[in-house]
Amino acid sequence: MWRKLVLLITMALTVISLAAKVEIFSWWTAGGEAEGLQELFNIFSKLNPGVEIINATVAGGAGAQAKAVLKTRMLGGDPPDTFQVHAGHELIDTWVKMGFMESITFLYKEEGWDKVMPNGILDIVSYNGELWSVPVNIHRANVLWYNKAILDKYGLKAPTNFEEFFKVADTLKSHGIIPLALGSKDGWEAAHAFETVLIGKLGADGYRGLWTGKTKWSDPRVTEALETFAKMLTYVNPDHAAHTWDEACALLVEGKAAMNIMGDWAVGYFYAKNFKDFGWTLAPGNAGIFDALSDSFGLPKGAKNRDTVIAFLKVLGSKEGQTAFNIKKGSIPARTDVDKSLFPEYQRSAMDDWLKHEIVPSVMHGAAASEGWVTEFKDVISLFIARPDVKVTQKALVNIAIGQGVAQ
Amino acid sequence: MKKDRLISILFILPSIILIAIFVYFFIGWTSWVSLVNWKDIFPDFTFVGLRNYARLFQNYRFTISLKNTIVFTALFLVASITLGLLLAILLDRKVRFEGFFRTIYLFPMAVSFVVTGVVWRWILNPGPGGESVGINLLFEKIGLSFLKSGWYTDPKIGIKAVVIAAVWQMSGYVMAMYLAGIRGIPSELYEAAQLDGASTMQVYRHIVLPLLRPITLGAIIILGHISLKIFDLVFAMTGSGIGFSCDVPALFMYDTTFRGNYFSQGAAVAMILLLSVAALIVPYLIYSMRAEVRR
Numbered sequence: 294m295w296r297k298l299v300l301l302i303t304m305a306l307t308v309i310s311l312a313a314k315v316e317i318f319s320w321w322t323a324g325g326e327a328e329g330l331q332e333l334f335n336i337f338s339k340l341n342p343g344v345e346i347i348n349a350t351v352a353g354g355a356g357a358q359a360k361a362v363l364k365t366r367m368l369g370g371d372p373p374d375t376f377q378v379h380a381g382h383e384l385i386d387t388w389v390k391m392g393f394m395e396s397i398t399f400l401y402k403e404e405g406w407d408k409v410m411p412n413g414i415l416d417i418v419s420y421n422g423e424l425w426s427v428p429v430n431i432h433r434a435n436v437l438w439y440n441k442a443i444l445d446k447y448g449l450k451a452p453t454n455f456e457e458f459f460k461v462a463d464t465l466k467s468h469g470i471i472p473l474a475l476g477s478k479d480g481w482e483a484a485h486a487f488e489t490v491l492i493g494k495l496g497a498d499g500y501r502g503l504w505t506g507k508t509k510w511s512d513p514r515v516t517e518a519l520e521t522f523a524k525m526l527t528y529v530n531p532d533h534a535a536h537t538w539d540e541a542c543a544l545l546v547e548g549k550a551a552m553n554i555m556g557d558w559a560v561g562y563f564y565a566k567n568f569k570d571f572g573w574t575l576a577p578g579n580a581g582i583f584d585a586l587s588d589s590f591g592l593p594k595g596a597k598n599r600d601t602v603i604a605f606l607k608v609l610g611s612k613e614g615q616t617a618f619n620i621k622k623g624s625i626p627a628r629t630d631v632d633k634s635l636f637p638e639y640q641r642s643a644m645d646d647w648l649k650h651e652i653v654p655s656v657m658h659g660a661a662a663s664e665g666w667v668t669e670f671k672d673v674i675s676l677f678i679a680r681p682d683v684k685v686t687q688k689a690l691v692n693i694a695i696g697q698g699v700a701q
Numbered sequence: 702m703k704k705d706r707l708i709s710i711l712f713i714l715p716s717i718i719l720i721a722i723f724v725y726f727f728i729g730w731t732s733w734v735s736l737v738n739w740k741d742i743f744p745d746f747t748f749v750g751l752r753n754y755a756r757l758f759q760n761y762r763f764t765i766s767l768k769n770t771i772v773f774t775a776l777f778l779v780a781s782i783t784l785g786l787l788l789a790i791l792l793d794r795k796v797r798f799e800g801f802f803r804t805i806y807l808f809p810m811a812v813s814f815v816v817t818g819v820v821w822r823w824i825l826n827p828g829p830g831g832e833s834v835g836i837n838l839l840f841e842k843i844g845l846s847f848l849k850s851g852w853y854t855d856p857k858i859g860i861k862a863v864v865i866a867a868v869w870q871m872s873g874y875v876m877a878m879y880l881a882g883i884r885g886i887p888s889e890l891y892e893a894a895q896l897d898g899a900s901t902m903q904v905y906r907h908i909v910l911p912l913l914r915p916i917t918l919g920a921i922i923i924l925g926h927i928s929l930k931i932f933d934l935v936f937a938m939t940g941s942g943i944g945f946s947c948d949v950p951a952l953f954m955y956d957t958t959f960r961g962n963y964f965s966q967g968a969a970v971a972m973i974l975l976l977s978v979a980a981l982i983v984p985y986l987i988y989s990m991r992a993e994v995r996r
Contacts, residue, residue, distance in 0.1 A: 361960070387962065391743040480940060532828060532851065532854045534939070534940075534942055672945075675943075675944065676944050679856045680856075689761070
């Protein structure tokens with residue numbers, strides 16, 4: 294009797310270990326993101342029946358916790374078959390330059406992706422003339438979300454520049470509404486908001502130059518940005534340290550706060566909460582600029598299921614995969630040849646802007662600078678929201694840039 | 702005799718080897734990493750001496766987190782020990798349902814720090830825009846509105862709010878230690894004191910407290926090393942907090958290593974944590990070893 298049972302279990306285990314597998318590593322666990330990922334899995338399973346998908350996720354906004362887990366696995370020689378990584382410096386500086394990735398230029402050629410994705414995005418997944426990852430989506434970081442009902446109630450229009458922003462905020466404050474919702478628990482949310490203020494004050498070229506050395510951090514426009522940000526912080530919910538980004542969005546949904554500066558993954562959250570009464574405009578002073586980041590998946594060297602994972606990457610880059618995923622996630626496809634009419638209103642407007650607006654890389658989301666720089670930048674701004682000392686903060690920002698080898 | 706010895710060595714050999722590798726080898730490895738220039742995902746073993754340490758003490762975030770740890774440890778030790786002693790003395794007064802109360806006080810210890818952290822994050826949440834939730838709501842309802850505060854979201858309180866959660870969790874444990882200690886005091890001593898006409902206060906002052914000194918020392922060691930290297934409670938409850946008002950070195954170590962890829966700097970923080978815990982434990986070990994020899 295026992296012997297039979299043991300035999301059965303051994304056989305079952307053999308069958309399981311023989312079945313094809315593919316392990317996908319990401320930090321997509323909440324609302325629309327998780328639903329989007331599931332859509333991709335469904336398409337993959339239809340095309341590759343019998344392959345078991347291991348959905349290795351680690352929760353946490355902006356991937357803070359997931360990245361730590363990923364690093365220990367990669368350094369320990371146990372890479373997942375593919376993993377989520379922000380296109381740009383995070384992909385190139387951390388993984389590609391260090392020789393952890395396999396080039397996937399052949400996939401681009403085979404599938405013709407290099408013809409359907411714009412240069413703005415191909416550039417940031419390239420290094421040494423090779424392509425290194427498949428961008429699944431494009432997110433926009435510089436969006437100001439607002440609760441339509443609240444603004445309508447007080448006869449306000451969504452602000453487009455800083456002057457209007459402060460006027461609107463004053464009115465809202467006098468009515469006891471939180472003008473700007475902020476969550477700063479995970480440390481990156483405030484730096485994210487500040488990034489849009491930098492863009493607003495320095496413009497696309499000035500902002501881009503900050504990360505390459507063309508713009509100095511001692512620039513008086515940076516001072517102005519810090520001063521403006523300090524003023525904006527007087528309009529946020531006092532308990533921001535207790536909230537994560539999605540809890541800040543919840544303040545908008547519940548009608549306690551009127552505005553929120555967050556990337557367009559907030560849309561996925563609003564859909565998931567069945568909240569339809571939101572409006573959007575660009576963060577103050579950001580007209581005509583698309584602050585972009587992209588989630589992408591690459592091919593790590595030593596992936597255990599190389600063939601199956603290549604099949605998965607093909608789904609990620611396919612028209613069908615990009616459409617299904619992005620509708621749920623609230624982002625837009627990296628491909629420009631998908632059927633726009635399938636998407637909800639917000640994404641349609643973002644898809645138009647993607648082709649029209651000037652594209653700048655997001656720093657807080659790994660596109661503009663190395664991870665070390667991003668971490669230090671985030672820490673300085675975290676301190677700034679508690680002690681808004683413009684002079685000290687600007688000096689700290691200058692020193693970080695020097696430490697990163699960018700002449701000031 | 703010789704064979705016995707051989708066998709006993711064979712039995713402990715596996716654990717000696719594992720501890721040698723997974724504890725002592727990695728301590729050595731970490732101290733080496735803290736002396737090199739590893740600041741990218743790929744190791745760079747150029748020797749830089751104590752430069753990482755020097756930089757660390759200039760780092761504003763590290764200095765803040767060091768100050769926070771000192772505040773946290775001091776408050777946590779004093780509060781847990783006082784509260785634990787008080788509860789132990791109360792329970793020792795032969796109260797009814799002693800077993801029931803003992804279990805209640807001890808229960809929080811069975812919960813993991815992560816659970817404690819999440820629950821206290823909700824309890825001490827001041828609530829958005831003026832409206833009260835959690836403990837603030839309770840204060841409002843019982844007419845103690847002046848006690849309402851921003852708790853851990855207020856940079857002036859910061860880490861002190863985490864102390865509340867830590868004390869809630871650990872004071873029951875201290876109580877158990879003290880209770881065992883009090884119960885271990887021979888009853889002759891009480892009787893002798895009573896014959897000499899000592900009041901209850903005097904009995905505690907001159908007999909119980911002095912005899913509990915080794916237990917206090919033990920509690921300081923146990924709580925002290927928990928609090929110096931605390932990570933999970935703060936991580937789950939507050940994160941590094943507004944303006945790093947809740948930050949502790951272990952959180953900084955995690956951030957700088959795994960977000961910033963500054964592996965050498967992270968290793969330097971780890972070494973400083975190790976040294977600070979050693980400064981607490983080594984004297985205790987020497988003291989207890991001497992006591993053993995004397996016996």
